[in-house]
Amino acid sequence: MNELTIESLQTTILDIPLVRPHKFATTSMDRQPLLLVAIRTTGGVVGYGEGVVPGGPWWGGESVETMKAIIDGYIAPVIVGRRVDEITGIMLDIERVVARADFAKAAVDVALHDAWARSLGVPVHTLLGGAFRDSVEVTWALGAAPVDEIVAEAEQKLAQRLHFSFKLKMGALDPAEDTERVAAIAQALRGKAGVRVDINARWDRLTALRYLPRLAEAGVELIEQPTPGEQLEVLAELRQILPVPIMADESVCSPYDAFEVARRRAADVIAVKTTKCGGLARSRVIVAVAQAAGIACHGATSIEGPIGTAASIHFACAQPGINVGSELFGPLLFAEQLLIEPLRYADGRVALPQGPGLGVELDLDAVRMFTRN
Structure with missing residues (x-):
């Protein structure tokens, strides 16, 4: 099997405290929920994307909870088994299955770019x-x-x-x-x-x-x-x-x-x-x-x-x-x-971060610490 083939997609909700409350017109928050999307290839590369909205569903109707449900239930079956360098075709096929949900799609798009760039050993901006x-x-x-x-x-x-x-x-x-x-x-x-x-x-x-x-x-x-x-x-x-x-x-x-x-x-x-x-x-x-x-x-x-x-x-x-x-x-x-x-x-x-993919490396111990149970 080609090393660029997508072997799995995993989503994890994190809750990260803020240094101070951040206020919007209709709400405020003292922590930011994030949906971490991890795409693993058969070559052993993991690319990450992030599903996040500004302060909850008041802005665009999505939340980390809805993103997780959409990605796990509807988007993952579309992309597992595909190649990470098929981003255009993958995203077109996702459009046929899921309308709107742009924040969820963005998380997957970024994870695909990160995984593909890491597989090539180049930064995402390339x-x-x-x-x-x-x-x-x-x-x-x-x-x-x-x-x-x-x-x-x-x-x-x-x-x-x-x-x-x-x-x-x-x-x-x-x-x-x-x-x-x-x-x-x-x-x-x-x-x-x-x-x-x-x-x-x-x-x-x-x-x-x-x-x-x-x-x-x-x-x-x-x-x-x-x-x-x-x-x-x-x-x-x-x-x-x-x-x-x-x-x-x-x-x-x-x-x-x-x-x-x-x-x-x-x-x-x-x-x-x-x-x-x-x-x-x-x-x-x-x-x-x-x-x-x-x-x-x-x-x-x-x-x-x-x-x-x-x-x-x-x-x-x-x-x-x-x-x-x-x-x-x-x-x-x-x-x-x-x-x-x-x-x-x-x-x-x-x-601009340097190195392959997004050029950043997650502290997986911190990820586990802030993972929502």
Whole structure:
């Protein structure tokens, strides 16, 4: 039997504590569940992928529990016995069996890329066309503490040269209160660091028209998904009247979504999460659509662990279209380390891991420690 043949697929749910609670518009979390996907070949190579969503099923309808059920029950039978270098055909066949479930498919896509690259003895970015840079900028997500504590956290990151731009979540508080909070932070950091916001699609049109100009006035440099993802006309209207870029996140989960955003001129930037887009292969198509339309792309995060983050770093370093930095800070939020050698963050950037596959090695003792019983 060929050494590239997939012998088995195994899924494991992990629960990793965070260094502090991470808040979204509708929820917060103090630990991040991860679904670890391991694909083993007959040649003895193991490739890993990671199923992860930002804070649970509120974002896209998936959770680690649904991903595990879908992968174990429906995707594994499609791929066991196939070759790991048949990624295109495998993913097409999975589409015939499972609709949507893009976060689950992304985990499998990454595991296939990792296993294939390790079998060849090359890094994953080689399968994506090769890296043209060896690191990518990383924006840090600030917490939901009082203004003075948030500013102090940002200034500490600046002093340590860890991050030079920051993102604040909005949408959970009264819009007037939320706006004044963020405006105060932006004004305190003006001239020192870039500040951007993510409203997670929680404001309606009138709220956005009323408060977004105030944020721009205060020095916010970029506004992410202020209104519901399907309301592209509203996003386009806001883009026309605001003096700062609009980034689409919830609005873009597929190449067709990217095409519609481009056609309607609804955003200046697209947040490309390799997780929500269904993996590395589909993410490449989305970036290509954006590039053709002159839209910038940002390496966004679902608060991935080290496997998902490493995959996104390889992607960003091999894609010139990812040209507005990244938020690939996920492992820095984790209170526990899952790798034998951590990812390297310094000078506002994260380095491209070196070595075959994703270039990272899991600490299997740590994996066992955080495995959900």
